[in-house]
Amino acid sequence: MIRFLTALFLMAGLAGAATAQSNYIIQPGDTLQVEVLEDPELGRNVLVLPDGSISFPLAGSLQAGGRTVDGVARTLTQRLAGDFAVEPTVLVSVAALGPDSQELMDIYIIGEANQPGLREVETGTTLLQFLAQAGGLSRFAAKTRIQLRRIDRNSGQERVYRFNYNSMGGANSISGTTVLAPGDVIVVPERRLFEFTR
Template identity: 50%
Template sequence: MRNAIGSLIAFVVTMVVATSAWAQSYQIQPGDALRVEVLEDPTLNRTVLVLPDGSVNFPLAGTLRAAGQSTGALGSSLAAALAPNFNAPPSVFVSIASLAPPPLPGAVAATGPTIEVFIMGEVGIPGKHLATQGTTILQVLAQAGGLTNFAAPKRIELRRADNKTGVMNKYTYNHNGSGSGIKGNTVLKPGDVVVVPSRRLFE
């Protein structure tokens, strides 16, 4: 009996060590969901999505390159970017919340009944969403659970890659209905990314 318990404990320890080693060596990919925890300010804790261009957007830190980095390296980059907002560099821990799903056969074709769009930032359900063709930016925000109390509704961005150059173009959308940017009835295209940033102080 003792031998069996000892073997079980050894197996569990081995699995924990192996999982930890994998997490430290894993290179972040577009589409991954990352859990970010800031020890000194738990209000910043959240899950962020790695955008198709390999970047992540985080409050007070801005946009950072994530793809190709380990979780530890990204944590260090976030800590450095957040440092001006703290008396000392904060302790930032990054872990994998979920891996990017494998591409579906034929997913690049835009002829199906649904398209894939990405929503990140201050919405109820960030991540990859399937939207019916013809869905507008206003409708997809509703599909994602709406804006959180920390959202900056006047600075929502639609990021769309240029088919020829691959450059990610940015368009501003004011959820309050005013301004000169795109309107709520703008129809989404496959691969579009909607970014809802956090409010600034006094915004």
């Protein structure tokens, strides 16, 4: 009885997680956690294969990629129903995202970068990493006056941060390890005549 109650509480927690993930579209490389309330021994993590399929005991192979966790749970319930006296309760949640499921964000760079324009970068990318992805700075860049322009989500106001590429931070400069946010704009001004560049 204690084992059953423990499993019941576990399932309740998993149900909450599954509800929160119900709109997520499963991708190849993701790992799904599948629990069957009526038979805890069937519970396991399954990897979504490159073709989008998963394999589960008593249910065989089925398509998971491109579907929601709720949709996969319904299919598993249907396939397992013949092996139980009553329709089983199947809970599916995303245990881990695959390497290709990293969230991307739009970052812009204008001015004296070797490759200015829009770039999609992974969440967590730093300012210095982004400058490297933009091909570095041109020989005409004012390296001590780079700007990071960001819209404050609460106030809607633009905030401007200065970055000194030569010192990688310090007084009146953010650090090169500053993590970028979606929609950030990096402005690299052109160096003035006789402007100090070192």
